[in-house]
Amino acid sequence: MRVLISGGGTGGHIYPAIAIADALKSKDAEIEILFVGANGRMEMTKVPAAGYDIEGLDIAGFQRRLTLKNLSFPFKVMKSLMAAGRIIKDFRPDVGVGVGGYASGPAMYKLASKGLPLLLQEQNSYPGITNKILAGKAQTICTAYPEMTQFFPHDKIEFTGNPVRTDLLEVASKRDEAYSHFGLDPSKKTCLIVGGSLGALTLNKAMDAACSQLESVDDLQFVWQIGAAHEERFMASDTAQLGHVKATKFIDRMDLAYAVGDVMIGRAGALTISELSIVGMPTILVPSPNVAEDHQTKNAMALVNRDAAILVRDADAQETLITEAIRLSKDDKLQQTLASNVKQLAKPTAADRIAELVIALGNNKT
Helix, strand or coil: CCCEEECCCCCHHHHHHHHHHHHHHHHCCCEEEEEEEECCHHHHHHHHCCEEEEEEEEECCCCCCCHHHHHHHHHHHHHHHHHHHHHHHCCCCCCCEECCCCCHHHHHHHHHHHCEEEEEEEEECCCCCCHHHHHHHEECCCCCCCCCCCCCHHHHHCCCCCCCCCCCCCHHHHHHHHHHHCCCCCEEEEEEEEEECCCHHHHHHHHHCCCCHHCCCEEEEEECCCCCCHHHHHHHCCHHHHHEEEEEECCHHHHHHHCCCCCCEECCCCCHHHCCCCHHHHHHHHCCCCHHHHHHHHHHHHHHHHCCEEEEHHHHHHHHHHHHHHHHHHHHHHHHHHHHHHHEEECCCCCHHHHHHHHHHHHCCC
16 A cells, blocks of 8 residues: 655644654555655655655645745745646655645645545644645545534544644653653652743743742752754853753653653643643643634643643743743642543544554545
């Protein structure tokens, strides 16, 4: 069987796609998989690093603000549709998997137009525009949230949850290794601050502004992922130099970060929420206001309404975020409540279930 997987632009699209590919290979090592991504985006390096081939399309998103870049958008779409057609002709897929993102639109639209079966995987509680457009052409739509009939046809929805990396399924046994890896004190509680691979300016500013407050905290240590985009500005900050703050550009072992963390501060991207659900992490979510349809706030509220996370608004973060984190770290009962409730949302077998559905579609293609 040949499976074409398309999408990307962010880790929230790429890592679930790789998890689906891994699950497909675990079920049938003979399955051939080809990814289609957007040239210049992170999938063009992350996917090959995971051991899969990828083809790139010259496509970018439509800017919601008035900009001259939008004048070239129709031409890029047409060029990408033609390129996707050539890729499909050469690869001859049996089934397509669209995970959202720039490249998913042209590749999956072209695949479906040739009568090939299509499965969509939607990570967020509010779907992206690509999956909304493709929904009518898909046979199956796998969602991470149960209440999605307002966006997709009921008979197409499979509530599978979001696929996550397999190394997160058993993090509790890695706690001692994690203390050593990060150089942390096992007698202190640990707070993770994770803003994604590029970092989150709001979270970094909140940590930077709280330097004097953190100096007086002696029973809580921090693992602070600053992110590649903000390394120069914050790695040399006074906060980053504190002895109980471990500042790093990027955390390459998130399994160990989750193993050592007692509480967490993070954005409300779909991947983050799926991961913290799997590991049962008490978390303060700070939704980014700079995403389409404010979907991170919708993601966060899906947890907050279940008493499974705490929300701090982006605009309030610099003033209140670290105070909230310190308060949470001292409240064992609240930590237990958040951890218990968020674990109820976990779907640890999501990748396997989606792989089963993909294989079923491929076997039943007309």
